[in-house]
Amino acid sequence: MPADSIVLQHGLPEAHFARAAAIYYAAFGRKYRLLFDEAQALVLFPRLFDPSHAIVALDGGQLIGIAGLHYEGSGFVCWRWPAYRETFGLIGGAHRALWMRLDSEHPPAGELLLEALAVDPARRGQGIGSRLLAETCAFARARGYRAVRLSVVDTNPRARALYEREGFQPVRTIHVPGMQWAAGFGAFTKMRKPVDDA
Numbered sequence: 001m002p003a004d005s006i007v008l009q010h011g012l013p014e015a016h017f018a019r020a021a022a023i024y025y026a027a028f029g030r031k032y033r034l035l036f037d038e039a040q041a042l043v044l045f046p047r048l049f050d051p052s053h054a055i056v057a058l059d060g061g062q063l064i065g066i067a068g069l070h071y072e073g074s075g076f077v078c079w080r081w082p083a084y085r086e087t088f089g090l091i092g093g094a095h096r097a098l099w100m101r102l103d104s105e106h107p108p109a110g111e112l113l114l115e116a117l118a119v120d121p122a123r124r125g126q127g128i129g130s131r132l133l134a135e136t137c138a139f140a141r142a143r144g145y146r147a148v149r150l151s152v153v154d155t156n157p158r159a160r161a162l163y164e165r166e167g168f169q170p171v172r173t174i175h176v177p178g179m180q181w182a183a184g185f186g187a188f189t190k191m192r193k194p195v196d197d198a
């Protein structure tokens with residue numbers, strides 16, 4: 001069970017940007033391994049974050065988990081060309097920015113996309129991800145969204161089990177040949193959970 005000292009809050013304070021980048025990279029770095037290494041990611045990600053599109057978990061003032069949300073037309077990890085140019089230069093930035101643009105996803109109208117769910121590796125398995133998930137669904141419901149969407153890769157059965165347990169149903173599986181070597185997965189499944197009690 002999570003400690004009582006854990007609080008969830010909407011919005012990522014700027015003081016936690018660096019730690020958020022580290023947690024994010026620890027969770028998803030494998031996917032980006034051909035684009036940037038950890039040191040580069042720790043510079044790039046804070047330049048891409050939209051702090052208003054996150055629900056975060058804090059324990060004793062320390063960031064331990066993040067739910068990155070895409071709604072009202074924008075997400076938590078934004079596509080900002082100047083951030084790529086400043087981090088990698090003109091040529092290096094261009095192809096990375098293009099790849100990240102192709103990788104970005106938008107939710108259907110009336111639905112909220114959970115772009116990313118990541119918990120500090122040292123704090124996994126303590127209920128923090130489940131609480132962030134529940135808070136994301138509550139937020140979506142309060143904002144009048146019909147459903148929450150997310151995607152999970154085929155090499156992450158534990159995360160998928162968590163989502164199924166929390167009421168998410170698979171909608172569609174998309175196979176991406178070649179990505180196994182490049183990014184560590186061969187397919188991903190889009191999942192959806194209605195939150196409007198209809």
Ligand SMILES: CC(C)(COP(=O)(O)OP(=O)(O)OC[C@H]1O[C@@H](n2cnc3c(N)ncnc32)[C@H](O)[C@@H]1OP(=O)(O)O)[C@@H](O)C(=O)NCCC(=O)NCCS
Pocket residue numbers: 026027028117118119120123124125126127128129130131151152153156157158159160161162
């Ligand atoms: C997936 C993740 C967000 C879950 O958060 P959490 O706080 O560990 O989850 P909870 O404690 O609330 O729930 C535990 C369940 O989460 C899943 N889980 C736990 N550790 C996990 C891990 N290292 N990787 C993936 N899923 C994990 C399992 O389903 C687990 O249930 P189990 O113990 O019965 O197997 C977190 O483990 C994480 O950041 N993993 C790496 C990033 C990731 O896979 N994100 C999801 C991408 S779709």
